[in-house]
Amino acid sequence: MGVYQHNGHEQVVHTVQLLDEAYRRGDDQKRIGGTQVDTDSELIRQLVRCVGENSVLHRYEELVSYECDAYTLQKAIPRAVVFPKNTEEVARVVRLLNERKIPFIPRGSGTGLSGGATPTGGEVVISLVRMNQLLQVDLPNRRAVVQPGYINLHLTQAVADQGYYYAPDPSSQQACTIGGNVGENAGGAHCLKYGVTTNHVIGVKLVLPNGEIVELGGLTDTPGYDLVGLIIGSEGTLGIVTEITVRLMKQPESVRTVLALFDEAADASEAVSDIIAAGILPAALEMMDTLAIKAVEKGTFPVGYPEDIGAVLLVEVDGVEAGLDDQIKQIVDVCRKHRVREVRLADSEEERKRWWANRKTAFGAVGTLSPDYLVQDGVIPRSRLPEVLARVAEISRQQRVRIANVFHAGDGNLHPLIMFDSRVPGEEERAVLAGSAILKVCADAGGSITGEHGVGLEKRDEMYYLFTDEEIAVQMAVRDIFNPGGLCNPGKMFPSPARCAEVKRHIKQVSK
Amino acid sequence: MGVYQHNGHEQVVHTVQLLDEAYRRGDDQKRIGGTQVDTDSELIRQLVRCVGENSVLHRYEELVSYECDAYTLQKAIPRAVVFPKNTEEVARVVRLLNERKIPFIPRGSGTGLSGGATPTGGEVVISLVRMNQLLQVDLPNRRAVVQPGYINLHLTQAVADQGYYYAPDPSSQQACTIGGNVGENAGGAHCLKYGVTTNHVIGVKLVLPNGEIVELGGLTDTPGYDLVGLIIGSEGTLGIVTEITVRLMKQPESVRTVLALFDEAADASEAVSDIIAAGILPAALEMMDTLAIKAVEKGTFPVGYPEDIGAVLLVEVDGVEAGLDDQIKQIVDVCRKHRVREVRLADSEEERKRWWANRKTAFGAVGTLSPDYLVQDGVIPRSRLPEVLARVAEISRQQRVRIANVFHAGDGNLHPLIMFDSRVPGEEERAVLAGSAILKVCADAGGSITGEHGVGLEKRDEMYYLFTDEEIAVQMAVRDIFNPGGLCNPGKMFPSPARCAEVKRHIKQVSK
Known part of the structure; x- marks a missing residue:
């Protein structure tokens, strides 16, 4: 086997392929994985020169963690993983890989569900997790600038005391990065009213695939083509975002949350349509069917849903306090028209948070079934x-x-x-x-x-x-x-x- | 002169150039303008085959109207103007012009202010004004499909009885087309809260510059690159939009409008910043300075502003009735903090409309000064x-x-x-x-x-x-x-x- 030889970057590919094959065959992983792969190869040395000694992974057992993201049906071992600390280091790595014609993949927290950060074989993974700073908060202009590895939820936490928040809220918001959100144009439960990532990002700094650095967008709408919009949701295929300027939103004055329990999923879905048709735009309007309810009730935050219900709607309205009761009344009326069995209004912030925690565990809780x-x-x-x-x-x-x-x-x-x-x-x-x-x-x-x-x-x-x-x-x-x-x-x-x-x-x- | 000769499309260019030169020299326009230019040229015949007999302009006096849009500092006579009635006719014209390597320009109502629909010499203008139909209204999904020549304001008028409206409201909304709005990513006074055209268009049918027809976007976010976003604001350089799917918004329950009159423009602009910083997002927040006020007071809808004020703010909040008085109170407080001289609350829909009419005449009214x-x-x-x-x-x-x-x-x-x-x-x-x-x-x-x-x-x-x-x-x-x-x-x-x-x-x- 060529695993222990070290003669240049082609060898790395070969080594990784062999390791990958061995891994797939179920060979003794200790024996293979314990080996330091290609540590002194030219490529690894060059990568180290780009980002520093402690910022390159190349051992098999280290690389395995990067063989896929949260979509696990396809996997491949990357050639190396690097952890740049700033835009210049990203650009340096990208320029090196261009010279060497080696493919590369930007990666955030790896919570993506479609394999956007999964290698297809022999790529260098450029992990942005060390670029995790909040660079600027500008409340008068309601914006913030973050590095791509900054965690989604941290931004809301950073500005909450001043009464602001960052709107896109994927279920993985405690773990996922805003850079990853940009790549996938991430949404979330509250995107019904407030829009998805593309509605909240106004500018990016981008390392182009050739290693050049450009800034797109910024504070305001810019002339020329909407390249910021093009980058958002481009799944890392147009370059590597290294700074992101986002909008901040003012927290709503008040929030009301209701649960509506239906015997039939069809009734619940008709209620959804009618709520919107009634002219109400809830902040969130979520639905789970029987099987999903069964799962979340086995999860970490059971709500106590009756076992025999067909569907539950979780509806949240927000805005100026004075108008909310009326909206809730209308929502309840629509649900009644569609034969709702029971409607509950959250009577405390704790209850509301529990309902949301329950809903957000849904994906994971299905693992109990x-x-x-x-x-x-x-x-x-x-x-x-x-x-x-x-x-x-x-x-x-x-x-x-x-x-x-x-x-x-x-x-x-x-x-x-x-x-x-x-x-x-x-x-x-x-x-x-x-x-x-x-x-x-x-x-x-x-x-x-x-x-x-x-x-x-x-x-x-x-x-x-x-x-x-x-x-x-x-x-x-x-x-x-x-x-x-x-x-x-x-x-x-x-x-x-x-x-x-x-x-x-x-x-x-x-x-x- | 070659004006009266008719021997193929090169002649048309030559003719148009001569006419254009003559026009610029100030030659007798009657003599030149009265001539039927190139009526039996090959190109004109081919265009007629594409769109029909009554849908091609080619006489000088007809073409002059198309020498610029509402930006009048640059002008050039187009080669011809065609009026397709549907996507297929647009595609046919574009394919023809590709074969002949003749440049072309899409045009709506010509209200654009940057010369986006102005010829640079010898283009065929493709006017979309006959493609002016409202193709579909889908209230349950809050969307409508329009042709590009459909007038902006007509859409709001078409759905107003059902309680909906189309949000982007350029000052020219009585005349401008939604196709033109897409080209320029048009805004308007109420875009502060609701966003500009790109936030309200979710899909387009597009004739590519090679004559092929593609559909981009649609009802929902689509995967792949956000090409709809790329097309919006691309100023007609990426193709010709022939159908547009837009979002419709529910009319707000209530609206409150105030005028705030300041002695000093600097105070007014600080008030603007503080209103937003206070967490209020008005539907509109407009400002005019002394000279602009002087102009609008000479216009069609004078409000009766004192002659000596330094600036006026026109502030509108909308939403659920119950919350509005409180927002207005906060706005008035901020204005007082910045030494406002006088604040007026619109006491009827008529008064509000009059204030807006006054504001919207500003551009034109400057012509009185x-x-x-x-x-x-x-x-x-x-x-x-x-x-x-x-x-x-x-x-x-x-x-x-x-x-x-x-x-x-x-x-x-x-x-x-x-x-x-x-x-x-x-x-x-x-x-x-x-x-x-x-x-x-x-x-x-x-x-x-x-x-x-x-x-x-x-x-x-x-x-x-x-x-x-x-x-x-x-x-x-x-x-x-x-x-x-x-x-x-x-x-x-x-x-x-x-x-x-x-x-x-x-x-x-x-x-x-």
């Missing part, structure tokens, strides 16, 4: 919720996998949790097929294959549900301007042309 | 309003031109109205120089050279105030993907490379 599960992320016009839920139930039966539904109902953003047991042959494949079929239903209903998790590695083929070859080609041409060598986060977002025919057969299959 | 004027459009952080206003006054003195200030103060979006008399040698040049110098001040204050009017022909050189050569090159590379032949709205947005050195000298000059 099933050894493995997939989280999907489709979007539909909210008026079509009832019929799409019926189709999801049908797909669940067809593919013989259980599906729990948790969703940002107000946005029409579904998160079907598709359960399977990877030890049972064929189950994982059926789960993947079910996910893809659900996305097809969403696309056909006039929706989208992702609301907030991104395309990543996971949904490249499903891009065809929404786009023609021509439309994908336009997008890839945009990518190629920024990223002409394809070194920056390769293999993400776009189906490979070679897979086109195969993918189209797959579409036929899930459309049956 | 000066034979000519330029409207500029800069943006600054609102906390820097007082110092920037002082700089504007200084520039006014330096260049010996009077400047009235009307602005969306809450957004920090200035509209200096620079008055001049084109009959006085050198005055127009000094006015242009003053405008450019103001934009430099805005850029240096951390702002932008355009808030809502676009770059167009007018501010191409000022792009250097904000962007490096590298940043402009990235933007041009994006344009070239969509518009590789450069036929689609040529000469807009970007400085020509040849002018680079000259422009940099100019920057030095206005920076003195």
Whole structure:
């Protein structure tokens, strides 16, 4: 084996491939993993010169942690992981990797759900977690500047005493970075009223895939093309964001939160549509179905939902105190019209927080029901919720996998949790097929294959549900301007042309 | 002269050039204008085949109306004007012009203020005014689909009875088209709270510069790059939008409007900053200075402002009825802290409308003070309003031109109205120089050279105030993907490379 040889960066690739193969074969990982891979190779030395001695990982057992993000169905060992501390170090690493024609991947906390930070083989992972500073808070202009590794929730915590907060609130907000949020255009429960990441980021500093540093956007709308908007949600394929200027929001004066328990999920989803149609724009409007409720009740923060209910809505309104009771009354009226069994109003901030904690544990709690599960992320016009839920139930039966539904109902953003047991042959494949079929239903209903998790590695083929070859080609041409060598986060977002025919057969299959 | 010859499209160019020269020389326009230009040329016949007999203009006197938009300092006669009725006709025209390598310009109502729809010589103008249908209203999902020639205000009128409206409200909203709004990413007085066009458009159908038709975006956020965001504000350089899907907003339950009259403009601008800092986000927060007030009081809707006041703020809050009085009280308190002379609360919808009508006549009313004027459009952080206003006054003195200030103060979006008399040698040049110098001040204050009017022909050189050569090159590379032949709205947005050195000298000059 070539594992112990050290003769230049091709060797690293070879070594990593061998390690990766060995790992996949289930070889003795101690023996392999304990080995210091390629420590004195030219590449590692060069990386160390870029970022310093303690900022490069290259041992197998260190690299394994970076083989995927929170989407775990595809994995590959990276070649190395570097931890730059500032924009200049990022640029230095990128310039080096350009010279060496070695691909690279930006990575935040690795909480992404579509494999956006997952290597495809031999990339250098550029981890931004040490660039975790809050650089500036400018309350008169309601903005802040953060480094990409700054944790989402920390920003709200930093400005809460002054009465402000940062609006996008993914369920992973205690762990995920704002840089990662920019990459995926992350959403969250409160994005119904306040918008997703792209509505809250006004400028970025970016290391282009060739190592040059540019600043886009800033305090105000800038002339020329909206390249900030283009960067947000580009999944790390257009460069590496190293500074982010975000809007801060004033905390609402008051908040009211209600739980509405329905016997039938269809009634709950009709209520969702009618609440919005009544002219109320809740801060959040979340829904969970029976199976999801069963999961969260087994989780860390049970609420005490009756076991036999069909769906629960968690509805929050915020704003000026004086208007809220009236909005709550209207919401309750709509729920009653749709045969709600019970409505509860949070009677304290503690109760409200508990309800939210319960809701936010949903993804994890599904683990109590099933050894493995997939989280999907489709979007539909909210008026079509009832019929799409019926189709999801049908797909669940067809593919013989259980599906729990948790969703940002107000946005029409579904998160079907598709359960399977990877030890049972064929189950994982059926789960993947079910996910893809659900996305097809969403696309056909006039929706989208992702609301907030991104395309990543996971949904490249499903891009065809929404786009023609021509439309994908336009997008890839945009990518190629920024990223002409394809070194920056390769293999993400776009189906490979070679897979086109195969993918189209797959579409036929899930459309049956 | 070649005017009367008809032998192919080169002749048309030649003819148009001759006509244009003659026009500029001030030749007898009747003699030239009365001539039917090139009616049987190959090009005109081909255009007629694309869009039909009554949908092509080619006589000089018809073309003259299309020599510029509402930015009148640069003009050129187009080669022809066509009026397609649907997407397919647009695509047909574009494909024809590609074959013939003839440049073209999309145009709405021609109310743009930066020359975005102005020919640079020999283009075919593709007027979208006959594509003026409201195609779909979907209230449950709060969206509408319109053709690009649909008038902005008509959309609000169409859904007002059901309690909805379309938020972006440029002062020209009675005349401007939503297609034009998309091109320029138009704003308006109420964009402080609700955002500009890009926050309200979720999808477009687009004829690419090569004539292919693509659909981008749609009901929900779509995966891949945010190409809808890229198209919005791209000033017609990336293709021709032929259908637009927009968000509709629910009308607020109530509205309160106050006028605050200040002795000193500096006090008013400090009040602006403090109102926002107090956590109030007004629906609109407008400011006019003495000279602007003098103008509007001579306009169609005088309010009766005292002659000696230094500035007026027009502040509007909206939302749930119950919370508004409290917000108004806070606003009045802030104004008092800044030595307001008088505060008036609109006591009827009629009075409120009258105040707004007065404000919206500001641009036109300046014509009562000066034979000519330029409207500029800069943006600054609102906390820097007082110092920037002082700089504007200084520039006014330096260049010996009077400047009235009307602005969306809450957004920090200035509209200096620079008055001049084109009959006085050198005055127009000094006015242009003053405008450019103001934009430099805005850029240096951390702002932008355009808030809502676009770059167009007018501010191409000022792009250097904000962007490096590298940043402009990235933007041009994006344009070239969509518009590789450069036929689609040529000469807009970007400085020509040849002018680079000259422009940099100019920057030095206005920076003195």
